Amino acid sequence: MIQLYGLRLSNYYSLTKALLIEKGLEFEEVKAPPTQEEDNLARTPMGKMPSIGVDGRFMSESLAIAAYLDRLQPEPALLPADPFEAGKVVELICHIKLDVELVARRCLPEAMFGQTVTDETKETTEKDLKKGMAAVRRIIVCDPYAAGSELTLADFYAFYCFGLANAISQKMFELDILAGHDDIQALMARLAEHPSIARVEADKAA
Ligand SMILES: N[C@@H](CCC(=O)N[C@@H](CS)C(=O)NCC(=O)O)C(=O)O
Known part of the structure; x- marks a missing residue:
C-alpha cells in the first residue's frame, strides 16, 4: 500500500x-x-x-x-506510446508548471497567507505570468484534451496548476489568465468532472 x-x-x-x-x-x-x-x-x-x-x-x-x-500501473496510460509525443506531453507540463504555476507562486504569500511581497515581485510576476501563458498557448492543444485527443498527465497539471495560478493572479492583479482562452476554460470544466479529479475535489470539500 x-x-x-x-x-x-x-x-x-x-x-x-x-x-x-x-x-x-x-x-x-x-x-x-x-x-x-x-x-x-x-x-x-x-x-x-x-x-x-x-x-x-x-x-x-x-x-x-x-x-x-x-x-x-501502466493502465490507463498517461503518456502516449509514441516517444516523441510522450516528450511533448512532458514539455507542456514543464511550461505549465515552471512558467505559469511557479511564477504565480511568487505572490502566494500575499495572495493566500496574509503576508506581503515587494512591488518589484508583483511587477515581475505579472509580466512573467503573461509570458508563461503565451508560451503555453503556443503548444497546448485542448482538442479535446490538453495535449490532443487523449487524456494525459498534462491534463492533471493543467487542472491543478492553472487553478492555483489563476486564483493568485485574480487576487493580486485582477488578471484572469484564462480570459480569452475559451478552449482552456472548457478543458478546465471538463476536467473538473473527470471522475478521479472530481473525487479529490469532493474529498477536499468534505
Ligand atoms: N515541484 C514540487 C512542488 C511542490 C510544492 O510546491 N508544494 C507546496 C504545496 S503545493 C509546498 O509544499 N509548499 C511549502 C514549502 O514550499 O515549504 C512538486 O511538483 O511536487
Missing part, C-alpha cells in the same frame, strides 16, 4: 492523489504539513508536499511520482 503524505489543500498533493485514483492504486493519506523537521525531510528533501512512501522508501516531486506510478 502506498502512503501519500501532505495536506489536501495542496494542489500538487491533490494532483498526485488524482493520479493514484486514476491508476486504481491502493493508497492511504497521511497528514503531513510541509516542515523542515527531519522526519519530513527524509521523505521530501525540500520539506515540500506531496511525498509518497512505498515499503519504507520515499519519493518527492509530483512529476517523479507520476513517472513512477505510470510504470507501476
